[in-house]
Amino acid sequence: MVPSAKELSFVPRPPPASFKPIKETLEYKDGNLLRSYQREGLNWLLFNWYARQNCILADEMGLGKTVQSIAFLIEIFNARIRGPFLVIVPLSTIGNWQREFATWSDFNVIIYHGSAYSRRLIHEYDLYYRDRQGKIISDAFKFNVIVTTYEVLLSDDSELQNIDWRVVIIDEAHRLKNRNCKLLEGLKRLGMEHRVLLTGTPLQNSVEELFSLLNFLEPHTFPSHVSFLQQFGDLKTEEQVEELKTILKPMMLRRLKEDVEKSIAPKEETIIEVELTAIQKQYYRAILERNFMFLSRGSSAPTTAIPSLLNVMMELRKCCNHPFLIKGAEQKIVADWQTEKPTEPVYRSLIQASGKLVLIDKLLPKLKESGHKVLIFSQMVRCLDILEDYLRIKGYLYERIDGQVRGTLRQEAIDRFSKPDTDRFVFLLCTRAGGLGINLTAADTVIIYDSDWNPQNDIQAQARCHRIGQNKPVKVYRLITRNSYEREMFDRASLKLGLDKAVLHSVTTSQQQAAGPPQLSKREIEDLLKKGAYGALMEGNDDDANRFCEEDIDQILEQRAHVVQLESEGKGSTFSKASFVTDESSDINVDDPDFWQKWAEKAQLNLDDLANKDNLVLDTPRQRRQVRRYGNDHLEGEIVDMIDPREDVIPSRGRHGWTKIELFKTEKWTLIFGWGQWKDVLEACDFRKRQLGVGDVENISRTILIYCLAHFKGDEKIPPYIHRLIDPSEVTEVGEDAEGSQFTEDDYLALLSKNPETLFQEEAYMKHLRRHAHKIIFRIRQLHIIRWQMLVGHKKQIMKGTPARYLGLHLPRPEEGPPAPWWTNECDHSLIVGIFKHGYEQFHLFRSDPALCFKALVGEESQTSLRRKKNRCLPLSKGRKEDEEDEEEFLDLSGEDSDGESGPSTPVGLSVRLPNRKTKNIATNTQSPTPPRTGMYLWPTLADVNTRARRLVNAWIKNQKREEQKQVHLLKERVKREKEAEVSRKKEQKKAELAQK
Incomplete structure (x- = not known):
């Protein structure tokens, strides 16, 4: 019922003088009360x-x-x-x-x-x-x-x-x-x-x-x-x-909590310095050796080398956490373990490979025996994967939240962990996942597996359990790898707390603390890398690692831990900063201009053999696997070829942009394979002038779509779809063939704030994008619908080679006729499956695939024809000007009658000229076709097949809309019936009451 005009009338805000503070405790819904400070x-x-x-x-x-x-x-x-x-x-x-x-x-x-x-x-x-x-x-x-x-x-x-x-x-x-x-x-x-x-x-x-x-x-x-x-x-x-x-x-x-709740339980932080294991030292050393020629350039390296230094630092960070995070290391470590220790269980290789996991393996039994409940935080999702494997092996019951856990599943995990009689012992969390609203006061122990460069994130992580309502003392165990860059990084990160405390609390701080570096300079990164070069790598230190692995947890906590009682963070207390421990007898001043040469001499490196050395890090590309594990290609920065900046949040060519050929190649193959198929796109691009990585093609594609969206003036329903597709916070699909991505929600917002024109530079390319913005967006949407809607549930069968006719597909038939008289429903199924398997317009692969019907109907394309097409497919930068590009048929959802016919079409960025041919309205033959006795059928024109693919997707979308409208109608009818039943029930109840009177 519409409210009265009085209720709907605008009520202005009261004048300031009418303010009266609330002095008494008010009772809200269900008797809820605010605390005094609230x-x-x-x-x-x-x-x-x-x-x-x-x-x-x-x-x-x-x-x-x-x-x-x-x-x-x-x-x-x-x-x-x-x-x-x-x-x-x-x-x-x-x-x-x-x-x-x-x-x-x-x-x-x-x-x-x-x-x-x-x-x-x-x-x-x-x-x-x-x-x-x-x-x-x-x-x-x-x-x-x-x-x-x-x-x-x-x-x-x-x-x-x-x-x-x-x-x-x-x-x-x-x-x-x-x-x-x-x-x-x-x-x-x-x-x-x-x-x-x-x-x-x-x-x-x-x-x-x-x-x-x-x-x-x-x-x-x-x-x-x-x-x-x-x-x-x-x-x-x-x-x-x-x-x-x-x-x-x-x-x-x-x-702060200490300002308003004096009775809150104290928090004690224990910084535990763990040793690098012998395996970690090998990989730590391998990382520096592989990048020695680059690192030794020192101050002569350009400022643009910062992303490369960051990549080296990221690899060292992964090594300190667990070497399984490094590409190829997991397989090699497990194989070596099985060879050297055939009588010991293989899972021990997972534990013994990392000093931090050795510590976890010693600490958790002690905590469980004492009745504690534990939160373990890591910044890396793949670290959580490793920890999850460990917990399964050990039989510890756990819950997990990271960026992939959404909505009700997240709250259900919290509720299971927080039940008084629960058997859940550990909660795995990504340090930055979740934001506020995650209350885990059921736990009283926090383990920070790897520290965040921004200490505020670690403090927020600890606040999951150290908050109002916590009645038990909270212990925080922070794991720091001794004699590595990680120790120094933690000390520097702690300085950033000074700024927060200076402005927001009553303390005086120095300029250095107040100004806290928003980002690392090239010199600072170099210093961090140098700090760990000795203690982590010098021979003769394996005894320390072996001793650490043999010590029990009480010895470790007594000898290797530094305890900080954090009574009141508001009083300016911060983490105690221990000096960096090194062997002074072998130390070299980090300011020495010949630091890396002297390091190489002490490490007994043969510089001539470095380029040809059989490295621990595997150079061969990994085979595509159904189950993605720790060391995949999409990890930040590969050890291989780190000299080039690769996988930065903002595109790695952010200072100088990408070249025109890099942009056209990435765009072309993304429009063939579809959004998210980064490894396929990278392989097809075959960059030769300079090596790009998976992160680069993802960043280029994301930037292209953001630019196209800015110049899109069509159907207003389309941009939200594309935004949800490219925004990492919107998890719209999870599949076994999905490519991994390190791109985060914050990265997406950062990329939105950056002007794509500074990344593209080439005005001709931006003109090309403005002209083709609608077509690019429609193509990406079309491929996405095929992969994640039309073929959902069939992808495993397709990749196993199951013939299209046996997949049991149910695709709505377009109202328009097929592209050829012999074209049947089975051809429609093979067309959609072919696009999924081989890419858009890869018809020569369609015709040679025995799982599709086209090989039997039209046969494989001749080698002469393929060579002729290849010669006519010239890149824009060589063949012709961008303005000479053909218009192309793309998926058009702007209206029901927008299915007009078109001439020949090619992917944006190709220039194949084929004769035009109009599609005739031919009745669809529903029987399986038989080739004529005189030979194979003729393959339809490029435009006709593209039009058919577009119409199939359009028909699917229309059918989905009809189904949604049907469900809405059924829901309305059900609500209506329930209301009528409720009214009838109340009438009957009233009659019964009157009858009793």
Whole structure:
């Protein structure tokens, strides 16, 4: 029922003078109560709302910012402002917000997320009231609150822009720290009366990040980025710090657990220095040897070498965690173990290969015996894979959350672990997965397997269990590899805590601490690599590794651990920093310009043999496997050929862009094999001028699509589909043939903020993309639908070589006729299967594949014809100008009648000329065709086959829409019947009551 005009009328915000703080404890839904400090936070939020002051609630993680925000909206509602309110959250926390709203309020909350179709249904039925003619009543909203995600805002904000929001709350607002990011642009397009930012880490790397938040909150007060940095950028003096704190105080509330909850259990951190095992030392040494010629260039190396140095550092980091993470190492280590120790179980090779896993193997039995429950954090998902294998072998029951675990599965895992009578012992978590909203106070022990360069992430990880409601002391075990770069990196990372404490707490810090490097310089990376070069590699140190493996856990904790009692992080305490331990007798000054030459001399390296050495690291490409394990090709930076920057977050050619031929090759083969098939694309590209990797082709393809989306002016339903496809936070499919990716949600937001034109450089190529943007997007979408919708459930059979006729496919038939008189349903099935197996327009492979029907009907293409086509397929850079490219038939979803005929077509980037031929409307023969006695049938033209493929996909989409509409209709009918039954039941109940009277 439509509310009355009075209820729908606009109620202005009350004047500031009418603010009255809430002094008594209020009872919310189901008797829920706020703690005293949460009531104080609520009053502060309300005061700022009355005062027209946008604000930042920056309480430490675990203090209930979500609950305080919901109570804030409830109090605004009680002031007769019924909304609309908008809450923008990370995808991983959307379930937690939904649950908290249901627990604390009676608001009508809409979760605006999911597929484009589901959002259309929400818009159609859940957002607005309608008049008797079915027209939307402006500003008559059915809902009070919409909860949505950053990704939806970026890809589908047109509907959200049409609403004037009374309050907008942004969770984990530190993601706005980049003032040029697309997310900020999307937010600024919204109509917002009042803004509230929630973040547990308002300051992470630099004061510049803080300006981004303040400029969004109060653009008139903080208009100039330059003047802000001139005033506060270096924080040289205590006066600057105090002045900045004075500015922040009215608009930021920051409290720590120790400030508000004196009874919270103490937290004790134990830093355990583990030894590199003999195997790890071999691989550590191999990594440096393989890159020796590059490292020895030292200061003469260009600044652009930073990505290469980072790749070396990443490989060393993987070696310190577990050598199985290195490409090819797992197979070699296991094989050597079976040869040298045939009587011992193979699983021991998994444990003995890593000093950290040796420590875990000694520590967990002690913790389990004492009744503890453990959280283990790692930054690498493949580390979690190894730990998961170990837990299975040992019989420990566990749960796991990483970026691939979504929605209800995540909360179910938390609930299973948190039950009082549960038998779950360990919870594996990715350090950065989940954001806020993961409460694991059932655990009292944290193991940080590998430390984060940003210590705030480790602190947030610890706060999963060290938070309000924890009544047991919390012990944190941080594993650091002794005598390696990891030790030095941890010490340097700890300095970054200084900035947070200087501005947000009452301590004085030095300029170096305050300015904390937002990123490593080339010199700093070189120093880190040099620090571990001796202790980790010199011969004669195997005794230390053997001793470490033989010691029991009590000896290790007594002799190798450093305990830090963290009573109050708000008082400025930080991790104690131990000096780096080296053997002074063999040490060389890291500033020595000949450091690497002297290192090579002490390591007894034969520099002439390095290039031809039979390395531990395998150079041969790995065979494609159904089950992906630790050392796959998509890991960050291969040991092989690290001299070239490879797999950076922003494209590795970010400073100088990619060449035109690299762009055209990647685009061409991505449009043949489809999105995500990076290894196939890389192999087909056959880059010769300079070696690119899997990460490069992924980054090029992602950048191409982002650029095309910016110039796409067609069907508004298409961009959200592509955004969900290229956004790593949207896990739309998981399959056995899916290519792995290291691309994260933060990387995606970073790439969105970067101007693709600085990466492409070539104006001719950008002109080409602008011209073909629609076709590229439609092709990518078409291939994606074939792979992940039309053939879902059949891919294993296809890859095993099962003939298409035996797959049991059910493809809707297009209304239009086939491309040839002999074409049957079986030909349709073979066409779609052929595209999946061999790629788009790879018809010569279709015709030679015995699993498809074309080989029997039209035969294989002659070698003469293939050579002629190859000679006519000239690259753009050699054959002709970009403007001479043919138009191409692509999947067109802009309308039901957009299925017009077209001339010959080729993939964008090819230039094959074939005679035009119109498709005739020929009735489909449903019987299996038989070739004529005189020979094989003639293969249809390129355009005719492409048109058939497009029509098959169109028919599939139309059929899916009909099915969805049918399901919606059935759902409506069911709801209607249930309502009628409820009305009837109430009538009968009333009659019975009257009869009793």
